[in-house]
Amino acid sequence: MPKVKASTSSHKRPRKLWWLVGFILFALFALLQMPASWLIEKYAPDSPYVQHVSGNLWQGSAIWQLPVAASSLTGSADWSWQPWQLFLGKIGAEVDIRTGQTHLDGQVKVGRHSWQVADMSGKIASETLAEIVDWQLPNTPIQVNAVSLQRKSGSDAKAIGFTQAQGQLTWVGGEVGYPSGDKVFYITMPALRAELSTEQKSDKNLLHINLVNNQDKRLGDLYLDSDNIVDVNLTQRLLENMPEYQGQAPKDTPVVSVRQPLMPGLGAR
Numbered sequence: 001m002p003k004v005k006a007s008t009s010s011h012k013r014p015r016k017l018w019w020l021v022g023f024i025l026f027a028l029f030a031l032l033q034m035p036a037s038w039l040i041e042k043y044a045p046d047s048p049y050v051q052h053v054s055g056n057l058w059q060g061s062a063i064w065q066l067p068v069a070a071s072s073l074t075g076s077a078d079w080s081w082q083p084w085q086l087f088l089g090k091i092g093a094e095v096d097i098r099t100g101q102t103h104l105d106g107q108v109k110v111g112r113h114s115w116q117v118a119d120m121s122g123k124i125a126s127e128t129l130a131e132i133v134d135w136q137l138p139n140t141p142i143q144v145n146a147v148s149l150q151r152k153s154g155s156d157a158k159a160i161g162f163t164q165a166q167g168q169l170t171w172v173g174g175e176v177g178y179p180s181g182d183k184v185f186y187i188t189m190p191a192l193r194a195e196l197s198t199e200q201k202s203d204k205n206l207l208h209i210n211l212v213n214n215q216d217k218r219l220g221d222l223y224l225d226s227d228n229i230v231d232v233n234l235t236q237r238l239l240e241n242m243p244e245y246q247g248q249a250p251k252d253t254p255v256v257s258v259r260q261p262l263m264p265g266l267g268a269r
Contacts, residue, residue, distance in 0.1 A: 036060040057081060073131045075099025085109055090116075101125035104144060114152040120167070121146055136184070138174025145170065147196060149207070151226070161205030161226040162198050169194040169209075187242040192219055199223070211238075218252050224262060232258045 037053040040062075052063040061078045078096040085092030092109040106120030123141040130137055147167030153160050173189035190213050199208040201223070209222040220234040233254040239245045247255055 036062070073099060073128065075102070079108075082107070097122075100127050101141070102128040106147070113154040114150060114163075116148075116150040116164075118148045119146055120144060120148070134179060136175075136177030136186075138176070138189075140172045140174050143170045149196070152205075153226070159205075162207040162224070163205055165196040165198045165207050167196050169196075185242065185244065187239075187245075190214070190219070190238075190241060194222075213237075220254070228262045230260060230262045232256070232260075 034057055036055055036057060039057070040047070040050055040053050049066060050062050050064055054061055058081045059079065061076060063074065063076055066073045076098050079093040082092040082094060088109075090109045090111045092107060095106065095108050097104045102123065102125045104120055104122035104124070106122075107116075107118040109116040109118065122144050124144065125141045126137050126139050129135075129142070145168045147169070148164065149162065150164035151162050170193050171189070171191065173191045175186060176189050177184045177186045179185075193212050193214075195210045195212065197208045197210065199206050204225055207224040209224070211219040211221065213219055217237060218235055219238040220232065222233075223231040234256040235251065236247065236249040236253050236255050237251040239247060239255055240251075249255055
């Protein structure tokens with residue numbers, strides 16, 4: 001009785017493509033299990049900003065520290081990796097950031113020449129603000145509502161800076177005392193809303209923060225450039241809330257203009 005030949009397809013070895021796919025998946029999962037502390041030690045061994053890293057690339061946490069003013073702002077950050085961002089050429093993660101009563105959560109995405117914050121919401125507590133500025137502040141937090149930012153870098157000067165921005169910050173206000181020289185000046189801040197957008201000035205892509213009150217009346221404008229220099233313009237309408245202010249001008253007129261680094265303390269170390 002003639003023997004039946006086995007199907008030639010059953011003896012075929014797996015194609016090289018499947019071996020390649022298997023190797024890529026294995027390498028990917030091995031990478032995700034790599035301790036996050038090892039990467040920090042390798043690529044930022046002397047960084048004073050990140051400490052006590054635990055977990056791996058897929059999911060982990062860290063203690064962070066930022067030098068601001070005369071002290072340091074310390075908090076924690078937890079992350080959960082979003083693998084589908086690789087198809088967009090980015091490394092993305094869901095992050096949860098805390099310091100004191102401040103709590104923010106959203107998405108962070110990092111590309112070759114850009115970084116992006118998406119759908120960031122939460123609150124910034126008054127105690128956190130007091131660590132950043134040496135002012136007397138009311139015990140009212142700033143609410144962060146679905147804030148998204150994208151900032152690009154590179155060799156093309158016209159393409160760098162803030163290219164996308166949206167979302168709002170809201171604050172119920174209260175009495176603020178800020179020192180100037182040997183004296184403390186007080187102003188009763190009204191409830192206000194900060195609307196985020198982008199604007200191009202002098203071939204620079206700026207982050208524009210438009211300050212308005214509950215009646216959508218203009219209180220001021222903040223512009224942040226790619227060098228972390230902020231321009232602050234405050235209107236007559238806002239300054240009228242300062243008891244010692246005696247100026248006279250149309251309410252929408254900017255009467256105070258200041259240009260300074262956003263967070264001077266970051267360069268102290």
